Each structure stands twice: as C-alpha cells, then as structure tokens.
Amino acid sequence: MQKSPPILEEIAKDIYLVSIPVPLMQQVNCYLIRGENGFTLIDTGLYTKEGIEIWEDLISSGIFIEKIVLTHFHIDHIGLAKWFKEKHRIPVYISSAGYEEMKQRRKGDYTDWIVSIFQLHDGFRSFKESIEYQIAMEEQLLYAYEFEPDGLWADNQYIQLGNEAYETIWTPGHSPDHFCFYNHERELMVIGDHVIDQLSPVILLESSSDMNPLMSYYNSLEKIKEYSIKLALSGHGHPIENVNKRIEEIKAGHQYRIEQILASLKDEEKTAGQMSQEIYRKANTKLAYGPIMSTIIRCIYLESIGKLRSECIDGKRVYRLAD
Numbered sequence: 001m002q003k004s005p006p007i008l009e010e011i012a013k014d015i016y017l018v019s020i021p022v023p024l025m026q027q028v029n030c031y032l033i034r035g036e037n038g039f040t041l042i043d044t045g046l047y048t049k050e051g052i053e054i055w056e057d058l059i060s061s062g063i064f065i066e067k068i069v070l071t072h073f074h075i076d077h078i079g080l081a082k083w084f085k086e087k088h089r090i091p092v093y094i095s096s097a098g099y100e101e102m103k104q105r106r107k108g109d110y111t112d113w114i115v116s117i118f119q120l121h122d123g124f125r126s127f128k129e130s131i132e133y134q135i136a137m138e139e140q141l142l143y144a145y146e147f148e149p150d151g152l153w154a155d156n157q158y159i160q161l162g163n164e165a166y167e168t169i170w171t172p173g174h175s176p177d178h179f180c181f182y183n184h185e186r187e188l189m190v191i192g193d194h195v196i197d198q199l200s201p202v203i204l205l206e207s208s209s210d211m212n213p214l215m216s217y218y219n220s221l222e223k224i225k226e227y228s229i230k231l232a233l234s235g236h237g238h239p240i241e242n243v244n245k246r247i248e249e250i251k252a253g254h255q256y257r258i259e260q261i262l263a264s265l266k267d268e269e270k271t272a273g274q275m276s277q278e279i280y281r282k283a284n285t286k287l288a289y290g291p292i293m294s295t296i297i298r299c300i301y302l303e304s305i306g307k308l309r310s311e312c313i314d315g316k317r318v319y320r321l322a323d
C-alpha cells in the first residue's frame with residue numbers, strides 16, 4: 001500500500017511544520033528548522049505508531065535531523081525523543097529544569113503524589129476511579145523519560161536552532177520547565193504550549209517544584225509581553241500573529257472561571273472537587289480531570305493573593321472566601 005505523504009508545510013522561511021496526531025488533543029506541532037548541518041527538530045510528538053510512521057517517512061525521504069530541542073517535558077512533546085535517540089542516533093537537548101522533571105518521574109512516586117493532590121481536593125468520585133487514573137498515568141509515563149539528554153540549557157541563554165541563535169526564555173506555568181525560544185532578528189518566537197491559538201493552555205499542578213502554577217503562568221505571560229513578536233509558533237493549533245491579543249483572551253478566560261469560583265463560595269465553603277462539578281456541569285467526561293485540576297490551580301492562586309482561605313477538614317481541603 002502507498003504510504004500517505006508526510007505532512008510538511010513551510011510556515012516561515014526555512015521553518016517547516018510537522019503535525020503529529022495525538023489522541024484526545026488531535027495534534028501536536030513539531031517544527032523542523034533548516035540549517036547547514038541539517039534540521040533542528042523542535043519537539044517530537046507522542047510515542048505512537050502513527051507518529052513513528054510520519055518520522056520514518058520524512059527521514060527516508062532525505063530529511064536529515066541534526067538535533068532535537070524540546071520546549072518542555074510533557075509526553076506529547078518529548079514522547080518520541082528516546083526513539084529518535086535510540087533508532088536514529090539523533091542528540092536530544094532539554095532544559096536543566098526539564099531534565100529535573102524527567103528524573104523526578106523516573107522515581108515512580110510521581111503518580112502517588114498527583115493522586116494525593118486529587119484526593120486532598122476531593123477530585124475523585126470513588127477509590128476505583130483513583131486507581132484507574134493512576135494506572136492510566138503510569139502507562140503513559142513508562143517510556144518517555146528513560147533516556148539521558150545530550151545537552152542542557154538554562155534561562156536567558158542562546159541556543160542554535162537551524163542556522164540562527166534563539167534566546168531561551170523560561171516560561172513556567174503550563175509546565176514547570178516550559179521554555180520559549182526567541183529569534184531577535186526575525187521577531188519570531190517558538191512559543192510551545194505557553195500561548196495557544198483557540199484553546200487555553202492547561203495549567204497543571206504537576207510538580208512540587210511549582211506549587212502555584214497559575215501565578216507562575218501569569219508571570220510568564222507578562223515576561224513574553226516584553227518581546228516584539230511578529231509570529232509565534234505554538235505547540236498546538238495555528239501560528240499566532242497577535243500574541244498580546246491572545247494573551248488577553250486567555251487571561252479573560254481564567255478571570256471568568258475565577259469569578260465563578262468566588263460566586264460559588266459566596267454562601268458556603270466547598271472543596272475544589274465540589275466547585276468543579278458545579279462550574280463544569282457540561283464538561284466532557286473524557287477530560288474530567290481537566291476541570292478539577294483547573295479549579296484546584298485557581299483556588300491555590302486565589303488563596304495566595306488573599307482572596308480565599310482554606311483549611312484541611314477530614315483530609316479534604318475546604319475553601320471559603322477570605323474575610
């Protein structure tokens with residue numbers, strides 16, 4: 001059978017988009033940046049048969065990948081890094097912060113930690129549900145982090161992508177290790193999952209290295225506003241031309257949900273689990289943990305700025321409006 005041609009689209013000079021299908025999220029954007037020594041690949045896609053086929057097609061069609069640079073450690077971005085390294089001997093670079101998160105996940109106690117967070121915030125309807133969640137998480141994490149990166153970078157450095165130097169900008173929030181890369185001459189930013197067209201990036205409490213991710217996210221959005229950006233290349237969806245406008249839309253979306261939380265607590269105290277059931281009544285059941293997580297991160301943020309108070313009652317964190 002004839003293989004379908006690889007999905008490859010030049011979206012800026014010498015920068016090609018490769019869209020890799022991802023279950024539930026539809027697709028992840030990977031970018032091939034042309035250079036004298038080959039292409040730099042930004043992000044790899046999830047470890048799936050479909051993803052591997054796309055990359056095998058591209059490599060056999062003559063695309064030479066010099067190195068891989070990762071925006072952050074989430075499995076839809078890092079998932080095939082180990083495969084590239086082992087199968088095609090392509091070096092992989094990640095931030096020091098990303099490497100720390102990888103090592104943390106390898107210890108195997110990560111899912112216990114995240115389950116305990118959901119339990120504390122009343123996020124599971126049953127014990128069975130918590131076990132099912134844990135098993136699904138462990139399956140996903142099993143493969144992705146079992147490799148050693150070939151190089152690390154930190155905030156405020158320059159990294160070579162293709163032929164050009166890009167500034168590394170640490171933008172925690174969506175993940176504790178998230179990085180954007182900025183090309184000063186072209187006013188072009190590889191923005192990863194920090195700002196996405198159409199959908200609001202999920203903000204996850206997923207690491208003890210960042211216990212107030214929404215606060216981090218807001219700070220990282222401010223950081224980005226200092227750059228003049230003509231084109232931003234996101235990890236999902238379309239390229240963005242007006243980043244500041246999109247930032248304001250995303251912030252307004254959070255603010256809308258924050259107002260709902262404050263309204264929900266007007267007359268009685270509640271857990272994040274109770275509030276999320278109330279606020280997201282029509283939520284897609286496949287992504288049921290998203291609404292709970294979003295409510296948790298907003299409650300933590302609101303408590304940190306003095307709008308809410310909480311106490312632990314019978315093992316559950318209960319929120320009320322601050323006096």
Ligand SMILES: [Zn+2]
Nearest residue numbers: 074174175193
């Ligand atoms: Zn992500």
